[in-house]
Amino acid sequence: MKEKQQKCRGHPRSTSRCLRDLCSYTSEGGWINPGEVVDIGVMWLEILLTSVLGFVIYWFVSRDKEETLPLEDGWWGPGSRPTGREDESIRPFKVETSDEEINDLHQRIDKARLTPPLEDSRFHYGFNSNYLKQIVSYWRNEFDWKKQVEILNRYPHFKTKIEGLDIHFIHVKPPQLPSGRTPKPLLMVHGWPGSFYEFYKIIPFLTDPKSHGLGDEHVFEVICPCIPGYGFSEASSKKGFNTVATARIFYKLMLRLGFQEFYVQGGDWGALICTNIAQLVPSHVKGLHLNMAFVLRSFYTLTLPLGRHFAGLFGYTQKDVELMYPFKEKVFYSLMRESGYMHIQATKPDTVGCALNDSPVGLAAYILEKFSTWTKSEFRDLEDGGLERKFSLDDLLTNIMLYWTTGSITSSQRFYKENLGQGYMAHKHERMKVYVPTGFAAFPCELLHAPENWVKFKYPKLISYSYMPRGGHFAAFEEPQLLAQDIRKFVGLLERQ
Numbered sequence: 001m002k003e004k005q006q007k008c009r010g011h012p013r014s015t016s017r018c019l020r021d022l023c024s025y026t027s028e029g030g031w032i033n034p035g036e037v038v039d040i041g042v043m044w045l046e047i048l049l050t051s052v053l054g055f056v057i058y059w060f061v062s063r064d065k066e067e068t069l070p071l072e073d074g075w076w077g078p079g080s081r082p083t084g085r086e087d088e089s090i091r092p093f094k095v096e097t098s099d100e101e102i103n104d105l106h107q108r109i110d111k112a113r114l115t116p117p118l119e120d121s122r123f124h125y126g127f128n129s130n131y132l133k134q135i136v137s138y139w140r141n142e143f144d145w146k147k148q149v150e151i152l153n154r155y156p157h158f159k160t161k162i163e164g165l166d167i168h169f170i171h172v173k174p175p176q177l178p179s180g181r182t183p184k185p186l187l188m189v190h191g192w193p194g195s196f197y198e199f200y201k202i203i204p205f206l207t208d209p210k211s212h213g214l215g216d217e218h219v220f221e222v223i224c225p226c227i228p229g230y231g232f233s234e235a236s237s238k239k240g241f242n243t244v245a246t247a248r249i250f251y252k253l254m255l256r257l258g259f260q261e262f263y264v265q266g267g268d269w270g271a272l273i274c275t276n277i278a279q280l281v282p283s284h285v286k287g288l289h290l291n292m293a294f295v296l297r298s299f300y301t302l303t304l305p306l307g308r309h310f311a312g313l314f315g316y317t318q319k320d321v322e323l324m325y326p327f328k329e330k331v332f333y334s335l336m337r338e339s340g341y342m343h344i345q346a347t348k349p350d351t352v353g354c355a356l357n358d359s360p361v362g363l364a365a366y367i368l369e370k371f372s373t374w375t376k377s378e379f380r381d382l383e384d385g386g387l388e389r390k391f392s393l394d395d396l397l398t399n400i401m402l403y404w405t406t407g408s409i410t411s412s413q414r415f416y417k418e419n420l421g422q423g424y425m426a427h428k429h430e431r432m433k434v435y436v437p438t439g440f441a442a443f444p445c446e447l448l449h450a451p452e453n454w455v456k457f458k459y460p461k462l463i464s465y466s467y468m469p470r471g472g473h474f475a476a477f478e479e480p481q482l483l484a485q486d487i488r489k490f491v492g493l494l495e496r497q
Helices: 002-009 017-022 034-063 099-110 129-143 145-152 204-208 244-255 269-280 299-307 316-326 327-338 340-346 349-358 358-371 377-381 393-404 409-422 452-458 480-496
Strands: 090-093 157-162 165-172 184-189 222-226 264-265 285-290 438-442 460-468
Touching: 017 145, 017 480, 034 377, 099 129, 099 145, 099 358, 129 358, 129 393, 145 393, 157 244, 157 285, 165 244, 184 244, 204 480, 222 244, 244 269, 264 269, 264 480, 269 285, 269 409, 269 438, 269 460, 285 480, 299 316, 299 327, 299 452, 316 327, 327 377, 340 349, 340 409, 349 409, 358 393, 438 452, 438 480, 452 460, 460 480
Parallel strands: 184 222, 184 264, 264 285, 285 438, 438 460
Antiparallel strands: 090 157, 157 165, 165 222
16 A cells, blocks of 8 residues: 555645546556556446446337237136036126015115214215205105116116126117118226216217217217126126226127127226226227226326426426316325225225115215216315216116115225235236227316326327316216217227328
8 A cells, every 4th residue: 555655646646636547556456557447447438338228228119019918817706617618608688676676775775874964064074964865865755766777778788607707788789870881899898886877878879879969970889898796797706806807808708799809998997997908909909998097107197296387398288287286186185085985995895895785875875975076076065066967866876776786886896906905006007008099088077187198108009189178087977978979089080090
């Protein structure tokens, strides 16, 4: 070390400058020529630049790699999978009821115990029990379930066994077709706490558009299945039944119906199931239309806190700013207010399910509260939750009855546990993009607005993005004509490409 210090003292600069000027000493005690040090520095710089360039290339390549989910198989029925071939027959089905079923409902309604609401609480504490009394009175004394069953049976119902589960669906074909034309097959998937009944008012705009004021250039035949564990579709007997398993079953359903290529549409869980179908079998999906998008894994979501002040920089439009800001109120507080149910259902669904499956009044309060604030968040300021401003009581109670009469509320809630119970980004599909032509309808009162750049990050082949003039989470139920028009717009753009 003394020798090193002496040599450095002989240098015209200080020791520290000497070292920076490449006067280096090896661990073996020998000196390195400054020129050799420069060569080593250049070498490490080249390695560093090569590594950075390789990372950048990898990032771009991996980012745009068109991955697909593996198309596996499953068995979700009770017990072990039978050795024989599964019955692939498609059987007609009819919704039925009985006086015993209705009498049991009425007896349970008569025994309901309600807690008086706080003064001026409106819907800020949940469903206001004063208004609930009015709904229960209508349900008990005026609602005609037998008549609603007839309405449900207006469309053809079927069941078929897939992966051990009886899958229920309606299949509605056009009443008439222009000469030489074939209808476009469209799979429409509901979410929670909805049902296939959500699509009853949109179906005529899709299957018989000319009779409902729309052109006949796009005529669809519509298939609306029940998610397994919802309504008339059998619930899984085994753990792990998630949206990917549902997507695979619905894909098999479409093949069984004879459709090699088809369109898919959905919101809520339906949006994720349809997305998964596109990730599983992109060559079979002609187009994907959504009115909700799960796009939280995106660079753009990190820009939320600053987006109001740097909207142009982050690609946000003025409409985006209106729908997302102030951030604390329209995003943070809104999600905190509306996501309590999700935490319960993603962790302990069976506990609350016991209560809801035993009390029709409790079930109605639990579900109808979502049809209030998810339709428009400001409805929580109203004594009646604004429910009848957008829906009829007959329609709302019909949806409730589909959960009540089938006893499916607990199994429907388990879907949250299976999809969210493993943690954030635990599933491969959450990290994958979707390379199928996509259309998106952004309804202004959706729980969380998804700007176009968010959607395009997850769905690079986004060809249609629409700011809808009104409407919320239950788009097909609330604004059937608007949603039908946007589906038609998307298909028109796609077919002209």
